[in-house]
Each structure stands twice: as structure tokens, then as C-alpha cells.
Amino acid sequence: MAVHFKYHPAMVAGVDNPQTLSIYFVDDQLLVKPELLADPSQHMPWSYETLSPEPKLALLLGELNDSPCRVVQLESAPDGWQAVALRDYLLRAPEPAFKVINAAAQLRYWLSTQNFCSRCGHNLEFNDSDRALACAKCGYLSYPKVSPCIITVVRKGREILLGQPVRIHTEMYSCLAGFIEAGESAEDGLKREVLEESGIHVHNIQYQFSQAWPFPHQLMLGYLAEYKSGDLLFDPAELRDARWFDIDELPTIPPRQTISRKLIDASIQIIRQEHS
Known part of the structure; x- marks a missing residue:
């Protein structure tokens, strides 16, 4: 199954619509459908389904096969979905999915730890000009940690x-x-x-x-x-x-x-x- 992925060039909110793919997490676990666990090589861990109108976090990750793709953090797993340990999934994932989920998981974790500016303590905000969170008070840019x-x-x-x-x-x-x-x-x-x-x-x-x-x-x-x-x-x-x-x-x-x-x-x- 061919997967073409491209990062979004800025750090902006992931807005939901019928054409948007979503990768869902609960805490640090990946949400998947039961059929994916049965055969990860034939099913991908992203969906056009909207699982929550008000997620805890939603970030536009990039484009996935020409569709917008966002990372979404939920409070709990809805009916019909199962939370799995990220490591358990990645050790079974086909390589195209491995790369995308890798990126999504790193950014989800980083965003969960980046609430305040490390220079002045002000709130950090999404930034439409760079792949970083921005401090409106002092101008500091916080880039994803590697x-x-x-x-x-x-x-x-x-x-x-x-x-x-x-x-x-x-x-x-x-x-x-x-x-x-x-x-x-x-x-x-x-x-x-x-x-x-x-x-x-x-x-x-x-x-x-x-x-x-x-x-x-x-x-x-x-x-x-x-x-x-x-x-x-x-x-x-x-x-x-x-x-x-x-x-x-x-x-x-x-x-x-x-x-x-x-x-x-x-x-x-x-x-x-x-x-x-």
C-alpha cells in the first residue's frame, strides 16, 4: 500500500472536515480499529472518522496521500476503537505507516510538554510561519525536540x-x-x-x-x-x-x-x- 507523506510547513491547529485524515491518541497510546490489530499490513492507523468534536489537542501534521492529516489527542477511547501501546504497534507496522506514526507520536508528546515559554513563562501558541510554537510576549520560538x-x-x-x-x-x-x-x-x-x-x-x-x-x-x-x-x-x-x-x-x-x-x-x- 503506497503512502506519500509531506510535513506541513507550520505549527497550526488540525481542523476537522470530511477530507481530513486523523491519527488518534489517548495519552501515549495509539487508537486503532480491531481489524488493524488482526493484520497491520493491510490496514492503516488513520481515519476520516470524527471521534470527538472537541479533542484535547489537534495539530495539522501534513499531507498524507494528498489529504490533510492531523494528530488528535482524546480523553478516552470511543466504542469500536482500541488503545494500543505505541511500541507494540510500531514493532508490527509496515514501513510506510511506521514513518508517519513515528512523526505523529513525537509531535504529540512534544506538544504535551510545551505549554509555556522557557524564557519568560508566557503561554506558547501555534505559529503559522514556522514549525515551532511561538511566545507572543518575548518572541521565543520553541522547536520540536530531537x-x-x-x-x-x-x-x-x-x-x-x-x-x-x-x-x-x-x-x-x-x-x-x-x-x-x-x-x-x-x-x-x-x-x-x-x-x-x-x-x-x-x-x-x-x-x-x-x-x-x-x-x-x-x-x-x-x-x-x-x-x-x-x-x-x-x-x-x-x-x-x-x-x-x-x-x-x-x-x-x-x-x-x-x-x-x-x-x-x-x-x-x-x-x-x-x-x-
């Missing part, structure tokens, strides 16, 4: 290093990741994060690709790296487990639309080429 993070797969021979974050309670293993500190390059941040979380020193760091991740406003910068030295000793404050896995004996790993899986697949391809 937090850069590194995410990486470390290779050692035929093995890759994967871990289980303490905050994610599944059997899935994924890449090591972490936030970049102020004044730090992405590469230095990667070396620091891998060392802090696993005790491993890395080198030959190679950038691959990026992906937004709305928990709550991360921009994941994906890298591959090679083992340099050190013994694996993971930080239990960050990881429930971390192991070296042979590429032919991998545990449960993330789905294909995630940057984690793309990095894992890229590492496997390199290892197979090197050991063919």
Missing part, C-alpha cells in the same frame, strides 16, 4: 554483541544504544556507551543509516563497529543480559522495519562475506 542517540552492532569474528535493556521486558535481544552527550561526537558517544554498558572497546566505526524513534523523541544514528579489546561485563543498571552470538545461532531479534534489525542484517552480511 535527541540524538547512537545505536550499534559490534562484530568479533563470526559473533555480534547484543543485549537486553532493563526497561524492555521481552525475550528479544537488540543492539547497544545510548544518548549522545552535549559537546560529544557521535563516534565518541558510541565508544563511551559501548564501554559503559559492556566493558568492550571498539574501533573501525562505520556510519550506516538513521531512524527516528518516538520514545519520546530520539534520532537513532546507526553504526557498525569492530571489537578491539576487553572482556564482556555488562552494566546491570542498563542491561538485563548481554552476550556474543554466532550469526547462525541468533536469539529473538527486532523486526525488519527497525534500525536495530537493519544493523544486525548488515553485520551478518559483512561477516558472511568475510568468512565465505
Whole structure:
């Protein structure tokens, strides 16, 4: 199913009409129809239906297949709709929907935290000239927050290093990741994060690709790296487990639309080429 999405160039209210698509949230959960949960690949999580004439929040996100598309925050889920955890949906979503819901969720969260100007304390308002909220009193512009993070797969021979974050309670293993500190390059941040979380020193760091991740406003910068030295000793404050896995004996790993899986697949391809 083709999806063509374009951001609206300003930060304005999302006005409802019969030609407007809406993406609905209750708190930080996505509202969907039951049929979408049965088969996310065949149904998209936006609708022309009006679920509330007075939503808690409504923002014009952009154009979706030539229709206006807005992000809408509701107080509760109406009959016939179901609230699902955003992460649960994104891990099953087809890639076109993944990108749109990613953007909608990040802006919804950001708007929920941006009530007042951080410079003078005055109310922030929608702004029809830029993608930012504006303070009418001092002129300050508040832009959507983006937090850069590194995410990486470390290779050692035929093995890759994967871990289980303490905050994610599944059997899935994924890449090591972490936030970049102020004044730090992405590469230095990667070396620091891998060392802090696993005790491993890395080198030959190679950038691959990026992906937004709305928990709550991360921009994941994906890298591959090679083992340099050190013994694996993971930080239990960050990881429930971390192991070296042979590429032919991998545990449960993330789905294909995630940057984690793309990095894992890229590492496997390199290892197979090197050991063919």
C-alpha cells in the first residue's frame, strides 16, 4: 500500500472536515480499529472518522496521500476503537505507516510538554510561519525536540554483541544504544556507551543509516563497529543480559522495519562475506 507523506510547513491547529485524515491518541497510546490489530499490513492507523468534536489537542501534521492529516489527542477511547501501546504497534507496522506514526507520536508528546515559554513563562501558541510554537510576549520560538542517540552492532569474528535493556521486558535481544552527550561526537558517544554498558572497546566505526524513534523523541544514528579489546561485563543498571552470538545461532531479534534489525542484517552480511 503506497503512502506519500509531506510535513506541513507550520505549527497550526488540525481542523476537522470530511477530507481530513486523523491519527488518534489517548495519552501515549495509539487508537486503532480491531481489524488493524488482526493484520497491520493491510490496514492503516488513520481515519476520516470524527471521534470527538472537541479533542484535547489537534495539530495539522501534513499531507498524507494528498489529504490533510492531523494528530488528535482524546480523553478516552470511543466504542469500536482500541488503545494500543505505541511500541507494540510500531514493532508490527509496515514501513510506510511506521514513518508517519513515528512523526505523529513525537509531535504529540512534544506538544504535551510545551505549554509555556522557557524564557519568560508566557503561554506558547501555534505559529503559522514556522514549525515551532511561538511566545507572543518575548518572541521565543520553541522547536520540536530531537535527541540524538547512537545505536550499534559490534562484530568479533563470526559473533555480534547484543543485549537486553532493563526497561524492555521481552525475550528479544537488540543492539547497544545510548544518548549522545552535549559537546560529544557521535563516534565518541558510541565508544563511551559501548564501554559503559559492556566493558568492550571498539574501533573501525562505520556510519550506516538513521531512524527516528518516538520514545519520546530520539534520532537513532546507526553504526557498525569492530571489537578491539576487553572482556564482556555488562552494566546491570542498563542491561538485563548481554552476550556474543554466532550469526547462525541468533536469539529473538527486532523486526525488519527497525534500525536495530537493519544493523544486525548488515553485520551478518559483512561477516558472511568475510568468512565465505
